[in-house]
Amino acid sequence: MIDTATRPPGRNAFFFVLVTVFIDHLAFGLIIPVLPTLIQDLAHVPPSDATLWLGGLAATYAVMTFLFGPVIGALSDRFGRRPVLLVSMATLGLDFLIMGLAPNIWLLFLGRALAGISGATFSTANAYIADTTTPAERGRAFGFIGASFGLGFIFGPVIGGLLGELGPRVPFFAAVGLAFVNFLYGVFVLPESLPKERRRALNFKRANPLGAARHFSKLPQVSWFLIAGGIFFLAHTVFPATWAVHGEIRYDWSPMQIGLSLGAVGVGAAVVQAGLMGLILKRLGTVRTIILGYSVNVIAMTAFAFAANPVFIYFIIPFAALGGVTMPAANGLMSSLTPPDAQGELQGAASSLNALGMIIGPLIMSATLFSFSREGAPIQFAGAAFLLAALLTALAFLPFQRGLAVNRGALPAGTP
Numbered sequence: 001m002i003d004t005a006t007r008p009p010g011r012n013a014f015f016f017v018l019v020t021v022f023i024d025h026l027a028f029g030l031i032i033p034v035l036p037t038l039i040q041d042l043a044h045v046p047p048s049d050a051t052l053w054l055g056g057l058a059a060t061y062a063v064m065t066f067l068f069g070p071v072i073g074a075l076s077d078r079f080g081r082r083p084v085l086l087v088s089m090a091t092l093g094l095d096f097l098i099m100g101l102a103p104n105i106w107l108l109f110l111g112r113a114l115a116g117i118s119g120a121t122f123s124t125a126n127a128y129i130a131d132t133t134t135p136a137e138r139g140r141a142f143g144f145i146g147a148s149f150g151l152g153f154i155f156g157p158v159i160g161g162l163l164g165e166l167g168p169r170v171p172f173f174a175a176v177g178l179a180f181v182n183f184l185y186g187v188f189v190l191p192e193s194l195p196k197e198r199r200r201a202l203n204f205k206r207a208n209p210l211g212a213a214r215h216f217s218k219l220p221q222v223s224w225f226l227i228a229g230g231i232f233f234l235a236h237t238v239f240p241a242t243w244a245v246h247g248e249i250r251y252d253w254s255p256m257q258i259g260l261s262l263g264a265v266g267v268g269a270a271v272v273q274a275g276l277m278g279l280i281l282k283r284l285g286t287v288r289t290i291i292l293g294y295s296v297n298v299i300a301m302t303a304f305a306f307a308a309n310p311v312f313i314y315f316i317i318p319f320a321a322l323g324g325v326t327m328p329a330a331n332g333l334m335s336s337l338t339p340p341d342a343q344g345e346l347q348g349a350a351s352s353l354n355a356l357g358m359i360i361g362p363l364i365m366s367a368t369l370f371s372f373s374r375e376g377a378p379i380q381f382a383g384a385a386f387l388l389a390a391l392l393t394a395l396a397f398l399p400f401q402r403g404l405a406v407n408r409g410a411l412p413a414g415t416p
Contacts, residue, residue, distance in 0.1 A: 033171070062356075073346070290333070
């Protein structure tokens with residue numbers, strides 16, 4: 001029997017990690033349509049008040065990711081990607097089980113805290129891709145990771161919305177089963193991508209949020225890009241923090257309708273990142289692709305803000321999907337500027353700095369939706385959170401430009 005822990009990644013390693021990310025996000029997508037309903041049942045609050053609880057849950061996850069992201073990245077550089085991914089998969093299943101059985105709102109917070117600690121799947125998967133691809137291939141490869149995320153969100157929310165008709169806890173138990181399947185897949189199929197000779201000693205000065213940020217501040221072009229990514233993520237917390245409750249409040253959507261809308265978002269993400277990402281990068285180059293992504297995101301967020309009719313949402317979603325090129329291209333750019341033995345640390349630092357924005361973002365976004373949609377609000381505007389997200393996305397473009405200007409000579413050869 002071949003030992004997957006020591007077997008070389010081989011030609012199928014890329015496919016292996018894509019499946020891992022897909023199953024992980026399929027499980028997560030299952031619970032999104034029903035989470036607001038479960039919160040309302042456990043906290044005994046109306047939909048508008050549930051936005052504040054959703055923001056708190058998202059912030060809890062982000063706090064733990066911020067604190068533990070660099071540790072996870074450093075551990076993957078020291079012990080390999082595979083064991084980190086396996087622990088993450090197992091803990092994710094435990095999180096879903098706790099949330100599915102939770103008799104009170106506070107156990108939901110415990111589950112989200114555990115998920116945040118082990119939330120290394122995405123960042124470690126990015127490091128895995130960096131291990132198994134050349135710098136020239138990474139932008140497109142990161143696009144496929146995003147496509148796997150999108151595919152998970154095609155099927156996850158739709159299935160979750162359908163299962164939610166049977167009860168708000170049913171999708172959580174389905175997610176437990178998927179997480180368990182993902183764990184078994186990792187145990188028996190997923191090979192290690194980081195050979196022992198490329199591993200590095202564990203350095204606790206770098207394996208913490210501030211230490212990682214100080215380390216990468218020595219590369220100005222990377223640090224500015226990381227700051228831009230953090231603000232960009234802050235803006236995009238409008239989706240996990242408010243999409244479901246926003247749909248319920250503004251459009252009177254049921255869990256099934258919320259799931260279908262998120263499924264449409266997933267289709268758009270998959271088409272763009274799997275089908276168009278490579279073509280866009282080839283035609284525009286890395287930097288212009290990122291600029292395109294920022295521009296599309298600002299326009300799409302503004303359109304979501306003023307979409308009074310739910311039909312308009314389905315016209316905006318395909319255009320908004322083009323904005324999904326932003327982070328894969330940015331990850332590819334940062335990865336190409338980072339030594340091979342520090343890819344896990346890069347992803348850990350990025351995870352923590354993004355999570356710092358995500359700590360604040362859900363609280364701001366949910367509070368904004370609450371303030372403009374609650375009964376008796378001086379101004380009734382349910383799209384206010386999306387308008388705020390558009391402004392923050394525009395702001396994120398400034399440090400990205402600064403990163404280009406400070407050390408343009410450090411960019412990879414041939415980068416437009």
